[in-house]
């Protein structure tokens with residue numbers, strides 16, 4: 001497994017592989033790998049000749065009061081897990097290499113960031129879109145894989161790939177969960193024992209919503225009220241949003257008729273957790 005620490009080394013590596021007609025798949029990450037990250041690598045492995053993982057905690061996607069400085073990291077362990085998953089190159093740049101002095105360009109989407117997490121994290125998606133655009137230009141992958149766990153991010157990346165004419169196939173990986181249902185996240189490492197139990201309120205809410213909808217409930221407000229009351233029974237929870245929306249546009253919906261996205265963000269203590277489910281009332 002090659003480790004490339006600068007964008008020029010990474011680009012040279014990719015150019016050489018392309019010259020040899022190798023296809024490249026990219027899995028962008030911020031590290032501190034769990035099975036969610038590994039599942040994306042496993043999905044990509046059979047689809048390409050070269051599997052590249054980028055590991056970069058992107059400062060541009062953190063707000064001023066967010067957890068940039070405490071974001072968990074264990075690079076040695078990440079490299080061992082990546083190698084085990086069959087990764088052929090890890091792109092491990094430092095911040096100065098990605099954002100040199102006088103860096104001044106931002107990629108901003110018009111509509112998709114107005115909803116869900118974008119409402120509460122005003123700089124987040126411009127930071128994500130900018131770094132992913134840079135990663136696409138540096139690594140030049142044929143395929144890039146992102147998790148459905150960050151559903152809004154996935155939609156934003158699909159849109160920017162279309163808008164900016166990247167010749168890259170964007171693929172989605174299913175949400176990987178702990179045995180008890182908690183969606184895996186590097187940020188779960190922040191949770192105390194009590195908070196870990198409260199964190200389950202997110203996945204349990206998604207199940208509660210599915211049950212209510214299967215029982216014929218079509219009113220998003222009614223389901224939302226039930227979920228809200230349910231989450232509030234768990235200690236240290238603070239709901240940021242519960243949204244029923246159109247899975248493509250992310251706009252709120254008035255009635256649960258077709259496929260809907262239910263997306264939830266809850267602060268458990270100081271840790272912000274998200275989860276979501278695509279729900280089809282016909283099923």
Ligand code: AMP
Nearest residue numbers: 029030031036146147149150175176184
């Ligand atoms: P991160 O390192 O948190 O930026 O995540 C890197 C990639 O892994 C993103 O595409 C995430 O959506 C994806 N990811 C994070 N958690 C999960 C999970 N539980 N299941 C599947 N993919 C995930």
